[in-house]
Amino acid sequence: MAAANAKGGKRILEAKGMTKRFSGLVAVDNLDFYIPQGAIASIIGPNGAGKTTFFNCITGFYQIDEGEILFDGERLHGKSPDQITRAGISRTFQNIRLFNNMSTIENIMVGQEPHLASSWLGAILGLPSTRREEVATEDRARELLEFVGLEGKGDMLSKNLSYGDQRRLEIGRALANKPKLVLLDEPTAGMNPRETIETTEFIRRLRDELGITVVLIEHDMRVVMEISEHITVLDYGKKIAEGLPAAIQANPDVIEAYLGRGAAAAAVPAQGNCIKKTFATTSGIQRKVNHRGHRDTPRKA
Numbered sequence: 001m002a003a004a005n006a007k008g009g010k011r012i013l014e015a016k017g018m019t020k021r022f023s024g025l026v027a028v029d030n031l032d033f034y035i036p037q038g039a040i041a042s043i044i045g046p047n048g049a050g051k052t053t054f055f056n057c058i059t060g061f062y063q064i065d066e067g068e069i070l071f072d073g074e075r076l077h078g079k080s081p082d083q084i085t086r087a088g089i090s091r092t093f094q095n096i097r098l099f100n101n102m103s104t105i106e107n108i109m110v111g112q113e114p115h116l117a118s119s120w121l122g123a124i125l126g127l128p129s130t131r132r133e134e135v136a137t138e139d140r141a142r143e144l145l146e147f148v149g150l151e152g153k154g155d156m157l158s159k160n161l162s163y164g165d166q167r168r169l170e171i172g173r174a175l176a177n178k179p180k181l182v183l184l185d186e187p188t189a190g191m192n193p194r195e196t197i198e199t200t201e202f203i204r205r206l207r208d209e210l211g212i213t214v215v216l217i218e219h220d221m222r223v224v225m226e227i228s229e230h231i232t233v234l235d236y237g238k239k240i241a242e243g244l245p246a247a248i249q250a251n252p253d254v255i256e257a258y259l260g261r262g263a264a265a266a267a268v269p270a271q272g273n274c275i276k277k278t279f280a281t282t283s284g285i286q287r288k289v290n291h292r293g294h295r296d297t298p299r300k301a
C-alpha cells in the first residue's frame with residue numbers, strides 16, 4: 001500500500017530552519033519539516049499556531065526570512081507562486097477561493113492554465129492547434145469533475161454549489177495543475193458529518209489513485225487520526241511534536257497546547273485514553289482552543 005511505500009521514501013518536500021516573521025511576531029519559528037513522497041501528513045495546532053503561514057511560505061505567497069525549502073531536491077524559496085505552481089505544488093485555501101461567477105467547469109479549466117501551450121493570439125486567429133487544445137482542456141476538466149464527484153454540475157455557477165461541493169471544486173481546480181503535492185488548508189471546515197466522511201475518503205483517493213502526496217491542515221481530529229500517516233503539531237510557530245497519530249494523541253505537550261496548562265496532568269491519570277476521547281470530541285477541542293484566546297497577544301521576535 002502507498003502508506004508503506006511512503007516510509008523511508010524520498011523527501012518530496014523539506015523545510016529546514018524555516019522562519020517567517022511579521023514585524024515582531026514569529027509566525028513560523030525555525031521549523032524543520034519533511035514529507036516522504038506518496039505520504040499523507042497533517043499539520044495541526046491551535047488557532048494562530050502558524051499552520052496557514054507555513055503553507056503560504058511553501059507556495060510563495062510569503063517569502064521566508066530564514067531557512068530553506070526544498071521541493072523534489074530543488075530550492076523553492078525565492079520563487080514566485082506561479083513558478084511554484086508550475087513546479088507541481090497546488091493548494092486550497094482556508095476560506096474557499098473560487099471564481100464565483102464562472103461555471104464549475106470553467107473554474108477547473110482555469111487551473112489547467114499553467115500547462116497550456118496556446119497563446120491568446122492563437123485563440124483570436126482560431127488556429128487548429130489552439131482549438132485542439134481547448135477540446136482536450138475541456139475533456140480533462142470533465143474527467144476531473146467526475147473524479148471530484150461533480151459530474152452533471154459543470155454548467156452551474158460555482159457560487160450556486162453547496163458548500164461541500166465548493167470545497168470539492170477547489171480541490172478539483174488544484175488537481176487541474178497535475179500536481180505532485182497538494183496542500184489542503186482545512187478541507188473539511190464547515191462540512192456536515194456526511195460530507196466530512198466523504199471528503200476524508202476522497203483525500204485518500206488523491207494519494208491512492210493519483211499518487212499525489214498530501215499535506216493537510218485540519219482541526220477535525222477524527223479526520224486527522226483517520227487519514228494521517230504522520231502528524232506535525234505547531235504551537236506559537238514552533239514544532240512541539242511530530243510522529244504517528246497514536247503517539248500524538250498521547251503526547252502531554254500536545255494536550256497542553258490544545259487544552260491549556262495542567263490539562264495533561266488532569267487528563268491522563270483519570271483515564272488512560274482520555275486524550276483519545278478528547279480528540280474524538282473535536283468540537284469540544286475547537287471551542288476550548290478558541291476560548292484560549294492567546295493569539296491576540298503578539299509574540300516578540
Ligand SMILES: Nc1ncnc2c1ncn2[C@@H]1O[C@H](COP(=O)(O)OP(=O)(O)OP(=O)(O)O)[C@@H](O)[C@H]1O
Pocket residue numbers: 022025027045046047048049050051052053054094295
Ligand atoms: N499577513 C500577516 N500579517 C501579520 N500577521 C500575520 C499575517 N498572517 C498571519 N499572521 C499572524 O501569524 C500567526 C499565525 O497565523 P496563521 O494564520 O498561520 O495561523 P493558523 O495556525 O493557520 O491559525 P488558524 O487555525 O486560526 O487558521 C497569527 O498570530 C496571525 O495573526
Ligand SMILES: [Mg+2]
Pocket residue numbers: 051052053094
Ligand atoms: Mg489557518
